[in-house]
Structure formats: structure tokens, C-alpha cells
Amino acid sequence: MEWKRFGFIAFIIVALFSIVVLIGQARDPIPTIIISMAATTISVATPLTLGALSGVFSERAGVVNIGIEGMMLTSAFFGWFGAIYFNTILKFEAMPSLILGVVIAVLAGALMGLLHAALSITFKVDQVIGGTVINILAIGITGFFNRQLFFEKNSIFGGNVPHAPGTLPSVGQVPFLANVPILSNLQPIAILAIVLVFISTFVLFRTRWGLRTRAVGEHPRAADTVGINVSFMRYVNVIISGCLAGLAGAYFTLESVPSFEPLMTNGRGFISLAAMIFGNWTPLGAWAASLVFGAAQALQINLQFYRELIPPSLSLLQYPYIVGLTPYILTMLILTGIIGRTVSPAADGQPYEK
């Protein structure tokens, strides 16, 4: 593992937190600031982490996936629709509806993954074009069904947006965890995202499956010669990628806010890809990079809180969006190879011809 890169990422996160603590300590106690920053960082990082993991699985198997954004959006919609359908039409309780909603979101992601796999593996379409198709298709189908199902007069809900069953509860609902800072604010998908980082690391680097996945991403011909079914490996990994993007989509409508808005993923699928590259195509790296993006977002929000406290010598910080550029500038810096080399899987993006 590259300690240099991790040290760098940790340094950036600490630096971003320190700026806010130094400015804000005049008004709020330091632990309050740190806890609040950490909570914001983790919730912003959740969909990015899942999106980046999605990218890692797909690209480690040699399939470029720029359709993560579209997969997230599709799943966000269908997960939300599923939860409302179970809750309103089939009269399920709120909690089972939400869980079924998450399942549907993951399945919707899997279907989009299957579509991407079919396009890029069976039909050998240029994978960037395939991903673009998925992104455009997602905008179309979510917009269309959103209108047809919720706003047309003869829809199953009769033209009224029914009440959503709410959002997944936070850990604070469990009695003995209610007062633990940070942890009590976490919701199931946020926790699952972190668990999945470690599972993914184990699967990719400690199991036979992971070795084969990486083999078809690095040198598919060699893998084929030793009897690995390249197409099958790629199919399954792209579908896993879709499932992870689906879980990220579920975060938006079932965990964060109980509503769906057209285009609500707002480019986070693409930021996930940046996080994946930042993290050098490893799950742990991708997670760390997502936290950098989350911390940058938290910094932006908090600097606006403390606008009056920013000393005139640092007036540049009064423009939060300049600070918001930090992770993007860092991503570019990392790509230039200043902090260790960033190496993509050798066969990433190349269709395999027998």
C-alpha cells in the first residue's frame, strides 16, 4: 500500500479541518466544530465512496464506466418509487418499504450495469460512448417516469405525489448509541459504504476472484490462456459496479432526503470517478479521496458560517468556491505524478477480442 499517498491525503483532510477550527474557534468550541465537520464530511462522502467503488470494480476488470452518474440517478428514482409503491399501494410499514426500496435501487443499478456490460463486452462499443448512452438514457427514463407515475392524472397515484415513507433512520435511534458523537448521526447506507470499502479491498486483493478480476483488467489474453473466462469476469464485475452505483443512488432518495428531483445526482457520479483516480483504483484510496471531497465541501459550508471571523489577510477564503476547487486541483496534481504514480489497469477500456 502506498503510504506516501495516504499520508498526503490525510494531511489534506487535517489541513482543511484546521482552517475551519482556527477561524471558528472564536465562536464555537473546538470539539463542536470538529464533530460537525466530520458529520458533513462523512455524509457528503457516502455517495462518492460508493460511486468510486463502483468505478474500481468495473475498471479493475478492464471496463471504463463513466455511466456511474446515470446509474445513480436511475436507482435513486426507482428506489424512491419502489419505497412509495410498497408504502402507499401495498400498505407496507415505512421501514420494510424503505428496505425494499434500497433493494430495488440496487437491482435497477444492476440492470444498468448489465446494459453497460452488454454494450461494452458483447457488442464491443467504445466504452466511453456506452457510458454516455447510459447517462443520457438515465435522464430520459427518470424524467419520463417521474412525470408519468407521479404527475399524470391517470397514474397509479392519481396525480398526487404521495407521502414518501421517510428516510432510513440514523444509528442514534438505537438507545445506547444515541449520545455517541458522529456515530449517532450515521445512517445505514453511510455505514454500509465504509464496510464495503473493506470488503472490496479484501475481495480484490485477497481472494481468487479478485486476482482474476485484476488479471482480466491488466492482461486479458494471459488470463484467457490460463482458462479464465474473460467475458464472464467482466460481466459480473460491471454488474457489481452497477449494484454499488445503485446503492449510491438509494442514498439520495432513501437516506438523505425523501424526495426525487430530476438530475438530483448533480454530477456526483463524475466526482466519484475523480475520487477513484485520486485513490489509484484501490478501494481504500478511493474512500480516502472521497473524504477529501467531503472535507472540501464541509470547509465550503463552514467558511460561510464564519464569514465575519475570517481575518482580512485571508480574504481569499471569503470566496468559498475558490476553496471548493481544492479537490479538483489536487486530482490534477496527483495525475501529474507528484505524489506517487497513478497507474490505471493496463487493459482498461479495451474490448477483448479472442
Added chain:
Amino acid sequence: MSKKLSLLLAIVLIASAVLSACTPTDSKPDCSKPEVFCVGLVTDVGKIDDKSFNQSTWEGVKQAEKDLGAKVQYIETTDSKDYAKNIATFADAKYDVVVTVGFALGEATVAAAKKYPDVKFIGVDQTQSETIPNLAGLIFPEDQAGFLVGALAAQMTKTGKVGAVLGTDAVPAVWRFGEGFRAGAMYIKPDIEINVVYHNDVGFDKTFSDPEWGKTTAIAMIDKQVDIIFGAGGKTGNGALLGAAEKGVYAIGVDTDQYYTVPEAQKVLLSSAMKQLTPGTFDLIKLAKEGKFPGGNFTGKCGYAPYHDLDSKVPAEVKTKMEELQKGLIDGSLQTNVAPVKP
């Protein structure tokens, strides 16, 4: 193989393009006849029944249908690149009045007003820098609405900390809400702590449709003991209201009475900073019908929504004070001193 495939891709792309574009198809009245009075409405990116901006304006248009016998129609914009095209659809069909909803349509509306001098244009939330005789910008003193709810927040807070989660301050209306809120809170309690956060880091197309950001930001404020959240910025602001509802602190909505638009936040919704969109739109349409259409800027009214479920929680002296402030703002004895646009 590749030919079949490009065909498949083409079909998928066409299908998604067709699916995403939705234009209502009712029987078309003949608007070119002078006796037929037609009013068309072009929404900002969003739905006609958003229970907010588009819908309140549309209700003004529908009132014109009922009271003035106008033929009315709307087009929902699905992509900001289509503004000019959607406006032209009505203008080419010889509609008498075209209403465009939202700041973002400002440029397209000015261009259309110059191109179609015979059509009257109403630009909701569009401040006019030059007077075009056939274009009226329906604007609101948002700073007054913000001032009122800011004053309300300052009177209701227990921790002495209030917060506002807004869309981008590059939109003057949002700026006036945010700074009006600040001014109102300071007016009541000069030493109050006010957190005003704008979603400036993304483009115009995203700043109002990011509920996840709104909620995260609201919760970050509540973590710092802020106990009243003013959410102003379309769906982004709604996200902030939901965050407040989840944490059980008071929330204040914007534009319309959000008691009806965000039912999940009903139990914590103190009030909303309202623009009277429906009467403002109707008044302008009526003036157009009577041939007294005013070019330039037309100022509508602002106010605050009823307390609904929290009515019993608001002390009588606060209610009296709020009425006093509103009266003062309307008769001009009280000034918000907020710059109309971000300096």
C-alpha cells in the same frame, strides 16, 4: 456488427430524447383572432405543479382564464437551452401574453420581447434594466419577506443562533431573501448569531435542485446549536427544511406557503417568506387585457405565511410585533437597507 450497433444506439438516444421532452397537446385555440385572448406560460426547468414558483404563477394565469375568459396554455421547460424555443412557440402562435417564470429566463425574455413587439411579456422575477414597452418584469421586495421571517426567527430562537440555507446569491432574489433575513434578525437582536450559507459552488442549473446539499448544510448548522433554519432556494431549500424536521428544530420556508409543499416539515414549519405571485401575475395579465400594460418593472407584494400547526407556540406579543413590522415595511416607515443586488 458495428452498423447494427450504431442503429441500436441511435434508437436508444432518440427514445430517451423523445421520452424526456414533454409538451402538452391540447386542441389549439386560434390566438391570431383579436377577440381571442391567449396567455401562454413558460416554466423554468421544472414542473408546472411544483407547488411553488411555477404553480403559483400558473394559478395567476388560471385566474385570468376564469375571470377574464383567457385561453391559457403552458410549456414546461426540460432543459435551460430550450427557453428561447419555448417562448417562440407561443409568440409564433400569436399569443397575446407570454409569462416566463424565473430569473433564469430573463435574457431569453428580453430577446423575445424585442423580436415580437406585438406580444406582451411578463417576466416573473426578472428585474428590467431598460424599459421595453411590451415587457413587464414582475419583481418582489424579497428583502421585506426575508426581513419579516428574520425578525420572527430572532424572536423565536432560544439559543440565539439562527441560520439560512440558500441558493446562489448571484440570483438577486435569493440575495435579497438572505440579506433581508440577516437584517430582520439584527433589527430584533443586534447581537444575534446569524449563519447565512449560499450554494454558490455550482451552476445556475444545479443550485436550486440539490436537496442533499441543503439538508447536509442545515444539519451542519443545527450541530452548532442553530435552532431556526430558513431554507430559501427551490429544492435545495426544501432539503434544509427536511433537515430541520429530522432534527426537530423550527424551519421557515420561502416563496409560497411551504406548509403545503413540504408536508414532511409541517410539524416544524414556523412560517414562510412569501411572494404574492398569483395576484401579481393576474394583475399584470388584467392590465394587458385592458390595454394598460406597464413596461419596465412592476412590484408585487411580499408577506409571511400563517403559523399553521405552531400557532399556539408563537407568543401573542411576537404575533403583534410581526404585524407591526409588516405594516411598517408596507408604508415605508421601516426600511430593510438591503442592496437590491449583491454588490
